[in-house]
Amino acid sequence: MGIMWVAAICFFYLRLFFAKLSTTKAPISHPAAVDSSSLRPACIITGASSGIGKATVEVLANKGYYVILAGRSMTGLDKVVEELELRHKNIMVKALEVDLTSTSSIVNFTKAVQELLDTYHGSMSLQLLVNNAGILATTERVTPEGYESLISTNYLGHYFLTRSLLPLLQRSRVPARIVNVGSFTHLCVQNFDGLFSLLLRREVQKRMHSSKVPVYQIAYIYETSKLFMVMFTYELHRRLSTGTLPMQVTAVVADPGIVQTAIFRELPTWFSTCIFILLRSAFLLQSPTVGCKAVVNAALAPPSVSGEYFFGGEGCRVASSTLSYNTQFAADLWNLSDKLFNDAVCRLRTL
Numbered sequence: 001m002g003i004m005w006v007a008a009i010c011f012f013y014l015r016l017f018f019a020k021l022s023t024t025k026a027p028i029s030h031p032a033a034v035d036s037s038s039l040r041p042a043c044i045i046t047g048a049s050s051g052i053g054k055a056t057v058e059v060l061a062n063k064g065y066y067v068i069l070a071g072r073s074m075t076g077l078d079k080v081v082e083e084l085e086l087r088h089k090n091i092m093v094k095a096l097e098v099d100l101t102s103t104s105s106i107v108n109f110t111k112a113v114q115e116l117l118d119t120y121h122g123s124m125s126l127q128l129l130v131n132n133a134g135i136l137a138t139t140e141r142v143t144p145e146g147y148e149s150l151i152s153t154n155y156l157g158h159y160f161l162t163r164s165l166l167p168l169l170q171r172s173r174v175p176a177r178i179v180n181v182g183s184f185t186h187l188c189v190q191n192f193d194g195l196f197s198l199l200l201r202r203e204v205q206k207r208m209h210s211s212k213v214p215v216y217q218i219a220y221i222y223e224t225s226k227l228f229m230v231m232f233t234y235e236l237h238r239r240l241s242t243g244t245l246p247m248q249v250t251a252v253v254a255d256p257g258i259v260q261t262a263i264f265r266e267l268p269t270w271f272s273t274c275i276f277i278l279l280r281s282a283f284l285l286q287s288p289t290v291g292c293k294a295v296v297n298a299a300l301a302p303p304s305v306s307g308e309y310f311f312g313g314e315g316c317r318v319a320s321s322t323l324s325y326n327t328q329f330a331a332d333l334w335n336l337s338d339k340l341f342n343d344a345v346c347r348l349r350t351l
């Protein structure tokens with residue numbers, strides 16, 4: 001896992017080097033400014049209580065966004081709000097609870113966002129959604145709804161959230177933007193064999209009941225969750241740009257690189273400390289303030305970059321894995337996720 005991931009990031013830095021040489025992928029030097037025609041542009045950032053999400057909140061709030069911090073722990077979010085309000089006088093930030101592994105929580109969150117926007121009587125519009133939350137589990141766990149928890153948090157929950165928020169994003173007066181946080185680790189997925197079984201509740205529960213779950217499987221599930229995120233973004237972009245989803249919304253991937261955050265919290269502290277020391281001495285480890293640059297660039301870039309993969313800051317974009325551009329698999333993934341979303345919403349209604 002470790003060696004493959006380091007190989008993957010090195011490969012991406014090489015790609016970045018060549019992308020910087022070519023003119024077609026030239027960095028965007030003047031990102032689009034925040035829309036000033038509406039009194040306040042609003043944005044949502046998931047996983048805002050720590051790491052890359054928290055750093056992104058600080059930058060976007062200072063750029064004039066009304067930032068909705070979304071996360072599963074109100075205590076964690078409130079602490080960040082308090083800290084930021086103390087440090088910056090004129091920012092507007094608000095914490096709202098959402099657990100991405102719960103459809104009910106996602107539906108409630110959407111309603112809360114809607115109510116919040118309503119209190120501003122049209123003077124505030126939702127222009128940006130940053131799907132950032134993510135976990136790196138060290139064991140396989142099942143969510144109350146029966147999904148694998150890593151896939152559910154990193155991918156499926158964000159698919160549900162995006163579908164749920166699209167009507168609100170559509171109302172934005174400027175083309176709204178969806179930024180999905182991906183990762184170079186998606187390069188390690190070599191083929192599509194068995195990937196859909198990770199999304200099926202029956203298959204997940206069957207696997208959990210057998211004791212044969214190798215540990216490397218977890219790294220593979222993480223890589224898959226990120227590949228799903230990348231392919232979801234591209235499919236969303238295709239649907240939006242061809243009119244299948246007739247909306248003025250654009251979608252991009254942002255890859256922060258390797259960042260020192262709490263994402264390794266499930267690993268023993270001595271182990272993650274060692275990893276960080278090794279990565280830092282190889283100049284591969286970044287702070288969240290640096291790591292969030294790809295996300296911020298992706299959020300502020302003009303609509304013409306829709307469907308691209310941001311990596312390396314300065315508005316740079318690179319190509320993702322060959323597999324990730326497979327349109328058939330992406331369409332199938334969308335269809336399956338769509339079915340799971342509709343089923344979950346139906347189940348909620350019949351409760």
Ligand SMILES: NC(=O)c1ccc[n+]([C@@H]2O[C@H](COP(=O)([O-])OP(=O)(O)OC[C@H]3O[C@@H](n4cnc5c(N)ncnc54)[C@H](OP(=O)(O)O)[C@@H]3O)[C@@H](O)[C@H]2O)c1
Pocket residue numbers: 046047048049050051052053070071072073076098099100101132133134135153154181182183184255256257258259260261262263264
């Ligand atoms: N760090 C890296 O090197 C790296 C590299 C590439 C990509 N990424 C990606 O960057 C994103 C942010 O990660 P990070 O490194 O900043 O990690 P982090 O510091 O652990 O932050 C993850 C955030 O996600 C939230 N979260 C976890 N499960 C959730 C759930 N079920 N519902 C709602 N929120 C949930 C966490 O909230 P709690 O505080 O409540 O747990 C936390 O705020 C992830 O998608 C990760 O895969 C990270």
Ligand SMILES: *[C@@H]1O[C@H](CO)[C@@H](O)[C@H](O)[C@H]1NC(C)=O
Pocket residue numbers: 102104105108
């Ligand atoms: C969502 O709201 C409903 C109705 O207010 C409530 O019964 C339910 O427990 C909420 N779900 C979650 C996950 O908080």
Ligand SMILES: *[C@@H]1O[C@H](CO)[C@@H](O)[C@H](O)[C@H]1NC(C)=O
Pocket residue numbers: 328331332335
């Ligand atoms: C996806 O579902 C739609 C409607 O259910 C269907 O028309 C389409 O053929 C499906 N696409 C794929 C790739 O399975």
